[in-house]
Structures are given as structure tokens and as C-alpha cells.
Amino acid sequence: MYVAVKGGERAIDNAHAWLAEERRGDSEVAELSVAQIREQLKLAVNRVMAEGSLFDPDLAALAIKQARGDMIEAIFLIRAYRTTLPRFGASHPIATGAMRCDRRVSATFKDAPGGQLLGPTFDYTHRLLDFKLAAEGDVPAAPEKPADPARTPHIMGFLDRENLIQTEEAGAETPPDLTREPLELPAERPLRLQSLTRGDEGFILGMAYSTQRGYARNHAFVAELRIGTVAVEMDIPELGFAIEIGEIEVTECETVNQFKGSRTEPPQFTRGYGLVFGMSERKAISMALVDRALRWKELGEDNLGAPAQDEEFVLSHADNIQATGFLEHIKLPHYVDFQSELELIRKLRRAVSDTIREAAE
Amino acid sequence: MTVIQDQNAGRKQWMSLLAKCDPAELDGAWSALDLSLDHQVLRAPEVGSVMVRGRAGAVGAAFNLGEITVTRCSVRLSSGQDGHAYVQGRDKTKALRAALLDAGMQTAAATKIREKVLTPLSTAATRRQTTRAAKAAATKVDFFTMARGED
Missing domain, CATH: 1.10.20 (Histone, subunit A)
Structure with missing residues (x-):
């Protein structure tokens, strides 16, 4: 066989x-x-x-x-x-407050210090096909204006000053790592964030959308969405001090969410967080919404039984490589498996037809 | 102690600059430098990764965001100075040159290296950053002007 x-x-x-x-x-x-x-x-x-x-x-x-x-x-x-690369170490957590922003918008504060920078966005385009792109042609240089040399502070810091926003807890020095240990539940927030940031964009988007449509609604405002370049700093073992080993583009989304208070927390705004490699704002916003939905337990909220609150469901199905590996393997030869299924069905059929014949006699 | 920290600050700066530079730009600067540094390779250029971390809510618990590719290399000059490099990407030539330049910066060649390599690389990086920031600034929304219907 x-x-x-x-x-x-x-x-x-x-x-x-x-x-x-x-x-x-x-x-x-x-x-x-x-x-x-x-x-x-x-x-x-x-x-x-x-x-x-x-x-x-x-x-x-x-x-x-x-x-x-x-x-x-x-x-x-x-x-x-x-998986073929040796790992030299881990970086210091990137300082997104020091980001050189290409884009930075807030849906909550019109006059945020540092201003609203639209950046190279699809927003406000008419989504009409541009047939000029079908022909080759030079693109004129984008306009420039002198930039404000001051840093662009995180908008969340202003709410924090009024004590109206939930404070973020410090965590372990070394966060858990999905690439080293298999996912264990219940997952701490750092592990959930790692899972979400590498999760499938479509899946995370769908989960986030479900919270907006009412499955564990948590009414998110985008306090700030920023895209730009940050330096990556790491301690160099040979030297005993840290250097910048590179720079990366990331998208960061911070949401503030309406929160009437719970058994353990006073009325305040709570936060959801998204941080993703590259210019990936749909993914970053989605991640922040799902992060917030998954935090129901630590915020003392009720479990409404919504899919986006179920970390086992979300984290186990977010990874498109795991998903596609298992899904696509069913097209590969299963001749022996199927042969045994076939035998079983034939046997059951024989048993049924025997019973019918006996009953008729 | 302060002197050592100052030395480290300088070294941190040039190593960071070399780590982030464009290999093609380093190529050009290297040719312009035209310096031969007699050396032995302590650790041949090796490609690996570094796990980049972020913080929940930008200020809270650290979490693993994903990795970046990094190439490292160490050399020793025949005059005794050690040079190290941890540079972004997978370019082994870039890593070797960065390590040699790190060692060279600890010798009398430092002034020449600064003039021919570090300053041009730093100027180019600053120019790129300034241009990007200026393009971003041009997309800044001026609500005040819009509301008054000026312009």
C-alpha cells in the first residue's frame, strides 16, 4: 500500500x-x-x-x-x-518617543504639540484608479518645509499628567519569547503582544473589527498613530556599553478606551497598544484594539464570551504560518489514511445491508 | 572615570554610525580613505540576528517585537588595538570594514578616518533625515488656516 x-x-x-x-x-x-x-x-x-x-x-x-x-x-x-540565524542578543526596548516621524496623527487632540503630520498616506485619496501609473513617468519631488527640530512627544503623556489614564505596569526584564518556548496559556501581555505583532494582518483585522461591531465593544479612540524611524540599541558584550546596531521603521498605535471602572479599577481611560515593523498602520490599529479586548481580566471587566476576548482562540489562530501549514498539509498524499477510511465505510455498509436483509427475511 | 566614559561616548558614536550606514556609501568612503591597516581577524564576519524589543504602551512591560539581521566582526591590528563591529544587515564586507575602522580610530589614523569616512557618512545621514523631516513637515495640518479660509 x-x-x-x-x-x-x-x-x-x-x-x-x-x-x-x-x-x-x-x-x-x-x-x-x-x-x-x-x-x-x-x-x-x-x-x-x-x-x-x-x-x-x-x-x-x-x-x-x-x-x-x-x-x-x-x-x-x-x-x-x-531559524538559521544565530541570535546575538536582544536590544534595549526601542524608544518610540524619540521616533523621527514620517507620519503622526491623533484622533483625540487636534492641537497636539508637534502637530498632525499626514505623511505619505492613502487617506483622503479618492480611491480611483490612476491610469497615469500605467505609463512610465517621472514623479515630481514632494514639497518640503522647514521641520520643527523639537521632539514629538507621545500624546498619551498629556492624559497621564491628569491621572485620567491607566498606568502601564513595568514587566519582567526579559520578556517571554514565542520563538523560544511554545505558547503557554494564560499568556502575559508581553507574550500576547509578540503574538499579535507577528500575527496575520487579515485575522487581526477581523478580530479588531468584531470588537467594533459589538463583540466585546471597548470603544477605542486613536490617541496617536505614528510611523517613522527609531534606532535599535544593544549592549555589546565585548565592550561593556551599548551602541546603536541599526535603525528600523515601525508603526505605533496607542488607543484610549472608554472605561467606566470595574470591581478593581476607578473610572478612567484604558489603553490598547499596537507596534509593528514597517509602515503597517491597519495592522497597528487592529493590534491595539485586540490587545485592549484581551486585557479584560487584568482590568476586572466581565468576560462577554466574545471571540476577541478569548486569548486561547486569538493567539492559537493568529499565526498564518502555523495555520497554513496545517491547512495545506491535507492536500498532500493521505492514501493510506484514506484507504483505511474506505475499508471502514465498506464494512459499515456491509453491516447495515446485512441488518436490512435479516429484517426483511 | 570620566575620561573613560568620554572615550566610550566617542566610540559609541562612531560604531553606531558605521552600524547604520549604507554599505555603498561606506564603499566610497573606504576607497577615498585609502588606508591599509595590518591586522588579524579575531572573529570572521558572522551573520546573525538580534531580537528587537518594544514596550507595552510605549512605557510599560518589555515585549519581543521581532528580529533584525546583524553582522558582527572583530579584528586586531598588528599595533595591538582591537576593533569590533555589530552592523545592520548581512553585508560581511561592511562588517569587516567597520571593525577595522573601529580599531583604526584608536590609532594615529583617527583624524584621517574621521575626515574621510565618519564625517561624510554622518553628513549624508543627516541630509537624508533632514529631507525626510522636511517632507513630513510639509504635510502638517494647519487647522487655523483652514478654519479662517485664508491662503
Whole structure:
């Protein structure tokens, strides 16, 4: 019975050769370079970095090319590559307050110090197809204005001064790491945040949307959404002091949520938090909403039985690589499994028809 | 003690600058420097990762955000100085050069390295940052003007 799974080698080789040809497409059309993907499909690159959990734009662009634009396949490639790298250490937590912001908006304070910077946004575009892009052409340089050299403080700090906002608890020096230990429940907030930031954008978006539609509604305002560059600092063991080992683009979303108080907490605003590699604001906002919904227990709220409050459900299904691995394996040969199922059904059929015959006699 | 801290501050600054620089720009500066540093490699360039952390609510408990690629390298000059590099990305040449420059900065070649490599890299980085900040500033919403219907 096992014979059936052998003998596919040539078919597999030929399938992969055809895959390579199809990936290239019509050879009359110029080939796409990795640099072109990195520069011109940047948001796709960002998503692959965020969910692949590895910030390296060139690698993410290569993965997108290899995967023919299949994002989850590209994320899979990055996750697989990541496991081959020795880990040199962990960074200091990034200082998002010192971010060089490309974009920074607040839905709660119009006159936030530092102002509202729209950045290179799709917002306020008309979502009409631009046929000019179908033709090649130079793009005029974007306008510039002298920038305010002062830092852009976090808006949440102003609410904090009035004591109207829940304070964030300090946590362990070394947070739990999903890439080292399997997920254990109940999960602390640091573990949930790691799971959410690398989780599937579509899944996190769906979960967040469910809270807006009334499944554990927590009425979020975007206190601040900022996108920009931060330095990554790490202690260097050979030196005994820290240096900046790189810089990354991240999106950060802080929400304030209406909170009437609970058995343990006074009426105040509570917070949800999203932080994602790259310019990924849909994901960052979604993450903040789901983070807030998952915090019901520590805030002493009621469990309304909503999916977004169920950390076992959310965290176990957020990872698209785990999900697709299990889902897609069912298309691979299960000949032996199925053979036994077939035998079973035939046996049951025989038993039933025997019973019917006996009853008739 | 203060002197040591000052030394560290200087070293921290140039190592950080080299870590974040564009390999192509370092290439150009390296050629312009035209300096040969007799050395042995203590640790050949090695590609790895560093786990980047964030904080819940930007100020609370630390959590693991995801990794970045980093290449490290260590060298020793024949004159005895050790140079180290931890640089962003997977470029081994960049890591080796950064380590050599770190060692070179502890020698009499420091002035030349600063002039030919560090200053140009730092100027280019500042220029890029200023341009980006200026583009962001141009997208700042001026509610006051809008409300009055000026402009």
C-alpha cells in the first residue's frame, strides 16, 4: 500500500522547473529586480517583515519575488530563513518617543504639540484608479518645509499628567519569547503582544473589527498613530556599553478606551497598544484594539464570551504560518489514511445491508 | 572615570554610525580613505540576528517585537588595538570594514578616518533625515488656516 507514495521524483522536479518558468512569466517583459520590489512594493515588503518577524527589506523583497507575490508563502520563507540565524542578543526596548516621524496623527487632540503630520498616506485619496501609473513617468519631488527640530512627544503623556489614564505596569526584564518556548496559556501581555505583532494582518483585522461591531465593544479612540524611524540599541558584550546596531521603521498605535471602572479599577481611560515593523498602520490599529479586548481580566471587566476576548482562540489562530501549514498539509498524499477510511465505510455498509436483509427475511 | 566614559561616548558614536550606514556609501568612503591597516581577524564576519524589543504602551512591560539581521566582526591590528563591529544587515564586507575602522580610530589614523569616512557618512545621514523631516513637515495640518479660509 505504501508503493503509491513513491515515484513522484521526476514529476516534482518537472513541476518545480515549470514553477520557475511561470515565476519569470513572459520573457518579453522585463524581469523584476529585488531592488524594484523593495522600493516600489514597500508595503508588501513591510508586511512580510512584520509577519515573518524579521526586519530585512532586501530579504523580504527576495521572498516576495520567489513566492510570486504570495504573501504567506513569502512570510514562510522568511520564517524558515530566520531559524538559521544565530541570535546575538536582544536590544534595549526601542524608544518610540524619540521616533523621527514620517507620519503622526491623533484622533483625540487636534492641537497636539508637534502637530498632525499626514505623511505619505492613502487617506483622503479618492480611491480611483490612476491610469497615469500605467505609463512610465517621472514623479515630481514632494514639497518640503522647514521641520520643527523639537521632539514629538507621545500624546498619551498629556492624559497621564491628569491621572485620567491607566498606568502601564513595568514587566519582567526579559520578556517571554514565542520563538523560544511554545505558547503557554494564560499568556502575559508581553507574550500576547509578540503574538499579535507577528500575527496575520487579515485575522487581526477581523478580530479588531468584531470588537467594533459589538463583540466585546471597548470603544477605542486613536490617541496617536505614528510611523517613522527609531534606532535599535544593544549592549555589546565585548565592550561593556551599548551602541546603536541599526535603525528600523515601525508603526505605533496607542488607543484610549472608554472605561467606566470595574470591581478593581476607578473610572478612567484604558489603553490598547499596537507596534509593528514597517509602515503597517491597519495592522497597528487592529493590534491595539485586540490587545485592549484581551486585557479584560487584568482590568476586572466581565468576560462577554466574545471571540476577541478569548486569548486561547486569538493567539492559537493568529499565526498564518502555523495555520497554513496545517491547512495545506491535507492536500498532500493521505492514501493510506484514506484507504483505511474506505475499508471502514465498506464494512459499515456491509453491516447495515446485512441488518436490512435479516429484517426483511 | 570620566575620561573613560568620554572615550566610550566617542566610540559609541562612531560604531553606531558605521552600524547604520549604507554599505555603498561606506564603499566610497573606504576607497577615498585609502588606508591599509595590518591586522588579524579575531572573529570572521558572522551573520546573525538580534531580537528587537518594544514596550507595552510605549512605557510599560518589555515585549519581543521581532528580529533584525546583524553582522558582527572583530579584528586586531598588528599595533595591538582591537576593533569590533555589530552592523545592520548581512553585508560581511561592511562588517569587516567597520571593525577595522573601529580599531583604526584608536590609532594615529583617527583624524584621517574621521575626515574621510565618519564625517561624510554622518553628513549624508543627516541630509537624508533632514529631507525626510522636511517632507513630513510639509504635510502638517494647519487647522487655523483652514478654519479662517485664508491662503
